[in-house]
Amino acid sequence: xxxxxxxxxRVDGRAKVTGQTRFAxxxxxxxxxxxxxxxSPHPHALIEEIRIEKAKAYPGVHLVLTGKDFPVSFGILxxxxxxxxxxxxxxxxxxxxxxxxxxKDEQTASEALDLIEVKYKLLKTISDPVEALQNAEPRxxxxxxxxxxHRLQAFEFAGRSNEVxxxxxxxxxxxxxxxxxxxxxxxxxxxxxxxxEVDGEGKLTLxxxxxxxxxxxxxxxxxxxxxxxxxxxxxxxxxxxFGGKCDVCNHEMTVAKAAMxxxxxxxxxxxxxxxxYMHRGRHPVLMKFRTGVSKDGKLTGMHLQxxxxxxxxxxxxxxxTFYTGALQTxxxxxPRYKFEAARVxxxxxxxxxxxxxxxxxxxxxxxxxxxxxxxxxxMDPAELRLGMIVKPDSLTxxxxxxxxxxxxxxxxxxxxxxxxxxxxxxxxxGRGVGIACGSYLCGAGLPIYWNKxxxxxxxLLVDRSGQVTVFCGATEIGQGSDDVLVAIVAEVLGxxxxxxxxxxxxxxxxxxxLGSYSSRVTVMMGNAAIQAAAKIKVMIAExxxxxxxxxxxxxxxxxxRVSCDDKSLTFAEAAGLAEEKFGTLGSVGSYRPPRAPGRxxxxxxxxxxxxxxxxxxxxxxxxxxxxxxxxxxxxIAHDIGRTINPVxxxxxxxxxxxxxxxxxxxxxxxxxxxxxxxxxxxxHKIPSLLEYKSLTSLDMPEVDTILIEDPDPNCPFGxxxxxxxxxxxxxxxxxNAIYDAVGVxxxxxxITPDKxxxxxxxxxxxxxxxxxxxxFPAVPYPQPVEVSPPWEGGDGSARKGAEKPxxxxxxx
Amino acid sequence: xxxxxxxxxxxxxxxxxSFAPYKTLLEVLREDLALTGTKHGCELGECGACAVLVDGxxxxxxxxxxxxxxxxxxxxxxxxxxxxxxxxxxxxxxDLGAAQCxxxxxxxxxxxxALLEREPNPSRERIREAVSGNLCRCTGYQQIYEAxxxxxxxxxxxx
Numbered sequence: 001x002x003x004x005x006x007x008x009x010r011v012d013g014r015a016k017v018t019g020q021t022r023f024a025x026x027x028x029x030x031x032x033x034x035x036x037x038x039x040s041p042h043p044h045a046l047i048e049e050i051r052i053e054k055a056k057a058y059p060g061v062h063l064v065l066t067g068k069d070f071p072v073s074f075g076i077l078x079x080x081x082x083x084x085x086x087x088x089x090x091x092x093x094x095x096x097x098x099x100x101x102x103x104k105d106e107q108t109a110s111e112a113l114d115l116i117e118v119k120y121k122l123l124k125t126i127s128d129p130v131e132a133l134q135n136a137e138p139r140x141x142x143x144x145x146x147x148x149x150h151r152l153q154a155f156e157f158a159g160r161s162n163e164v165x166x167x168x169x170x171x172x173x174x175x176x177x178x179x180x181x182x183x184x185x186x187x188x189x190x191x192x193x194x195x196x197e198v199d200g201e202g203k204l205t206l207x208x209x210x211x212x213x214x215x216x217x218x219x220x221x222x223x224x225x226x227x228x229x230x231x232x233x234x235x236x237x238x239x240x241x242f243g244g245k246c247d248v249c250n251h252e253m254t255v256a257k258a259a260m261x262x263x264x265x266x267x268x269x270x271x272x273x274x275x276x277y278m279h280r281g282r283h284p285v286l287m288k289f290r291t292g293v294s295k296d297g298k299l300t301g302m303h304l305q306x307x308x309x310x311x312x313x314x315x316x317x318x319x320x321t322f323y324t325g326a327l328q329t330x331x332x333x334x335p336r337y338k339f340e341a342a343r344v345x346x347x348x349x350x351x352x353x354x355x356x357x358x359x360x361x362x363x364x365x366x367x368x369x370x371x372x373x374x375x376x377x378x379m380d381p382a383e384l385r386l387g388m389i390v391k392p393d394s395l396t397x398x399x400x401x402x403x404x405x406x407x408x409x410x411x412x413x414x415x416x417x418x419x420x421x422x423x424x425x426x427x428x429x430g431r432g433v434g435i436a437c438g439s440y441l442c443g444a445g446l447p448i449y450w451n452k453x454x455x456x457x458x459x460l461l462v463d464r465s466g467q468v469t470v471f472c473g474a475t476e477i478g479q480g481s482d483d484v485l486v487a488i489v490a491e492v493l494g495x496x497x498x499x500x501x502x503x504x505x506x507x508x509x510x511x512x513x514l515g516s517y518s519s520r521v522t523v524m525m526g527n528a529a530i531q532a533a534a535k536i537k538v539m540i541a542e543x544x545x546x547x548x549x550x551x552x553x554x555x556x557x558x559x560x561r562v563s564c565d566d567k568s569l570t571f572a573e574a575a576g577l578a579e580e581k582f583g584t585l586g587s588v589g590s591y592r593p594p595r596a597p598g599r600x601x602x603x604x605x606x607x608x609x610x611x612x613x614x615x616x617x618x619x620x621x622x623x624x625x626x627x628x629x630x631x632x633x634x635x636i637a638h639d640i641g642r643t644i645n646p647v648x649x650x651x652x653x654x655x656x657x658x659x660x661x662x663x664x665x666x667x668x669x670x671x672x673x674x675x676x677x678x679x680x681x682x683x684h685k686i687p688s689l690l691e692y693k694s695l696t697s698l699d700m701p702e703v704d705t706i707l708i709e710d711p712d713p714n715c716p717f718g719x720x721x722x723x724x725x726x727x728x729x730x731x732x733x734x735x736n737a738i739y740d741a742v743g744v745x746x747x748x749x750x751i752t753p754d755k756x757x758x759x760x761x762x763x764x765x766x767x768x769x770x771x772x773x774x775x776f777p778a779v780p781y782p783q784p785v786e787v788s789p790p791w792e793g794g795d796g797s798a799r800k801g802a803e804k805p806x807x808x809x810x811x812x
Numbered sequence: 813x814x815x816x817x818x819x820x821x822x823x824x825x826x827x828x829x830s831f832a833p834y835k836t837l838l839e840v841l842r843e844d845l846a847l848t849g850t851k852h853g854c855e856l857g858e859c860g861a862c863a864v865l866v867d868g869x870x871x872x873x874x875x876x877x878x879x880x881x882x883x884x885x886x887x888x889x890x891x892x893x894x895x896x897x898x899x900x901x902x903x904x905x906x907d908l909g910a911a912q913c914x915x916x917x918x919x920x921x922x923x924x925x926a927l928l929e930r931e932p933n934p935s936r937e938r939i940r941e942a943v944s945g946n947l948c949r950c951t952g953y954q955q956i957y958e959a960x961x962x963x964x965x966x967x968x969x970x971x
């Protein structure tokens with residue numbers, strides 16, 4: 001291959017270093033006005049009255065919008081259409097938008113916000129999952145399943161009822177562990193921004209820093225009650241996404257409405273504090289793992305319970321909750337599995353998808369528990385894992401189809417390169433190593449709204465100059481999707497990537513692609529691109545075959561030429577002849593993932609065309625006097641299937657390591673109560689970049705990155721995902737390294753020096769050397785959906801359905 | 813509030829600007845001089861995305877009032893390339909994966925330029941210190957260090 005696998009400057013690299021990349025807030029249109037949002041200062045309240053007259057009369061103000069202007073609700077998932085662009089009557093977190101002001105500039109708009117008078121009737125605040133379980137009232141949302149429990153899910157994958165518990169009880173060893181993963185946020189350096197304009201034809205265009213222009217397009221049409229054909233959403237290059245720009249946002253709806261009302265372009269850029277309120281980040285999750293293990297180190301069964309803190313709205317939460325259990329089966333052989341989950345509403349900014357979406361939390365628990373299992377069994381933790389890796393081309397207990405697995409090679413690489421076996425339990429006190437693994441989707445198998453259409457479409461135009469233009473709705477968020485698209489087309493057609501023009505993320509002119517989430521773009525867009533380029537290649541080959549008098553299958557497309565032995569044409573000459581023969585040259589390609597084998601309700605979350613695998617070793621130093629943690633080096637090996645551009649692939653791995661380590665050691669989206677005299681509101685503790693701690697260059701260790709190529713037949717040139725999976729093993733590997741260093745277990749994220757110090761004090765006092773959750777509240781999980789695993793026969797349907805419990809909680 | 817009229821020296825050119833006196837250098841660059849290459853991530857001096865050079869020193873333009881900059885030499889990312897030819901830092905950042913989303917990139921490029929002008933051959937440790945005020949959420953910093961080191965080598969060879 002000439003392009004795939006070769007290190008190259010990314011196609012959009014030049015613009016990024018000259019300052020020419022146009023992010024949403026860089027756009028300026030003639031007659032443009034500016035919008036700011038007024039946000040609720042209360043975590044839970046009803047709006048009794050909004051007075052906007054003074055704001056409307058303020059010099060320089062053009063428009064004031066409130067909830068009355070938006071009768072239609074929205075939500076990214078069809079089952080949770082629970083948000084309004086501006087809250088009409090009920091606010092659910094500090095930061096919930098209630099009004100918008102459009103003015104000649106941001107300063108004027110901000111001043112006018114202060115003139116809006118909102119009369120609130122305060123409601124009791126539900127601040128955490130325990131309060132949500134205990135207080136059915138006041139209801140944060142009327143549609144939640146049970147009091148303030150948004151969603152309940154339960155599944156048992158076993159041959160008969162209660163088999164999982166029985167098998168665990170009968171095992172040689174039973175491990176029961178509680179873990180807590182604190183919430184954290186994406187923190188893209190670019191704050192969300194959007195510009196809306198009504199064009200000369202009266203149609204709406206929205207430029208937005210979004211990862212999902214297609215879903216924004218659909219929502220705008222619905223919320224603004226205009227035909228979808230009158231909407232165009234252009235995703236500007238995102239200045240970082242990480243899942244934080246995956247949701248449909250209040251400000252996108254309000255700025256679009258304002259442009260429609262005023263007939264002038266309107267811009268909004270959230271400030272940093274507002275980005276913390278927008279959130280949609282990592283859900284805080286409390287987990288209970290009960291796992292049975294045989295004395296030779298095989299899992300006999302696992303029972304996982306999760307309690308998920310959703311914040312004030314649905315967002316992706318139903319899917320996130322499924323993901324806290326869906327992928328526990330794709331890494332290690334698990335003969336039977338029970339999973340129960342509950343997501344509760346609380347009066348905090350809504351949680352949603354962040355890199356790894358719902359899976360880093362249970363991965364943290366599972367990989368620490370494996371470390372405990374290895375120690376109890378006296379086994380090497382790498383060997384324990386190597387002995388239980390899922391077989392390639394197999395079905396899991398919950399009916400996920402696993403294809404290629406390069407995990408054994410990943411483990412062997414990190415173990416060898418880190419000298420893990422020479423260090424594990426052998427380093428002096430205060431130094432240690434930890435190992436962990438992970439696996440992730442290469443694209444969610446199902447779209448967010450039910451349909452059988454392609455999940456990615458690519459269109460290709462070729463003209464007589466040799467110019468190739470490729471169109472796709474995929475969204476460049478910094479991860480390099482434009483580069484992947486161009487590389488694949490260039491490889492198939494044998495041309496230089498820099499001769500390909502790439503137009504992406506524009507719902508007015510590009511074929512639908514569902515967006516940059518679930519690590520879906522390389523696989524789905526890539527397969528569609530191969531199909532489109534192959535069609536053009538066939539047309540050109542047929543033409544050149546006639547011209548040169550050789551069979552089409554003997555033609556080689558490479559280095560900008562179409563050749564057979566010593567006869568050849570330039571690609572441009574060949575394209576010109578093909579244009580003569582066929583007329584204007586164009587083609588399309590599309591991709592829809594293979595149908596997943598599971599048939600039970602809930603089987604839609606977890607399937608993917610392929611799974612990526614990662615292994616990671618972390619070395620840590622802990623100062624026993626202060627608890628201070630230093631990480632000098634991390635080794636990480638990622639099963640990428642095939643590397644498209646090694647420069648970018650390595651960047652994705654190291655960026656994941658950075659973000660994972662930052663979550664492991666310091667990041668937390670946490671809240672505090674104001675004193676009663678100051679409203680007693682539940683407010684974000686640290687809505688600024690200074691106080692929300694994240695790693696800087698001084699904290700970032702050396703990273704040894706290894707890419708393992710085990711091409712997957714479902715993937716373009718065998719290429720799997722690399723953007724999310726490598727984050728997963730980092731947090732548990734840190735926890736395991738700290739245990740190796742000083743013999744204390746920190747079973748919660750983040751792992752901060754004060755927690756290490758507390759555990760060291762417990763250890764010195766002869767108590768259990770552990771900091772982490774100690775109780776799991778009673779959750780009214782329903783009877784599980786019972787499904788027999790593939791090896792027990794059956795067709796992947798449920799034997800028994802879920803019966804939802806009735807509301808039993810009395811009003812508090 | 814009445815606007816101030818000021819001549820600013822930006823990237824070797826004199827720019828005549830009229831703006832409200834409370835505006836920061838960042839705002840004047842982006843809004844009044846259409847130099848949107850300089851980014852903002854917090855406008856509170858926390859992220860480093862808005863770093864520019866003032867008299868050769870890296871400054872957070874969100875914390876500098878534009879009226880303080882009269883008579884001072886301001887350099888932004890737009891002034892790095894010589895015509896169509898990229899500055900060695902720019903070329904290295906583009907080639908070696910130091911820019912992923914590219915949003916923190918202009919600030920880091922300017923910070924690195926100041927570093928290399930002071931120290932043509934900095935150690936890895938010095939590079940880590942120099943960019944420690946610039947947050948990058950994408951790269952994990954390794955490829956940024958490598959790009960700065962590669963650019964330093966090119967610049968040393970060319971001088």
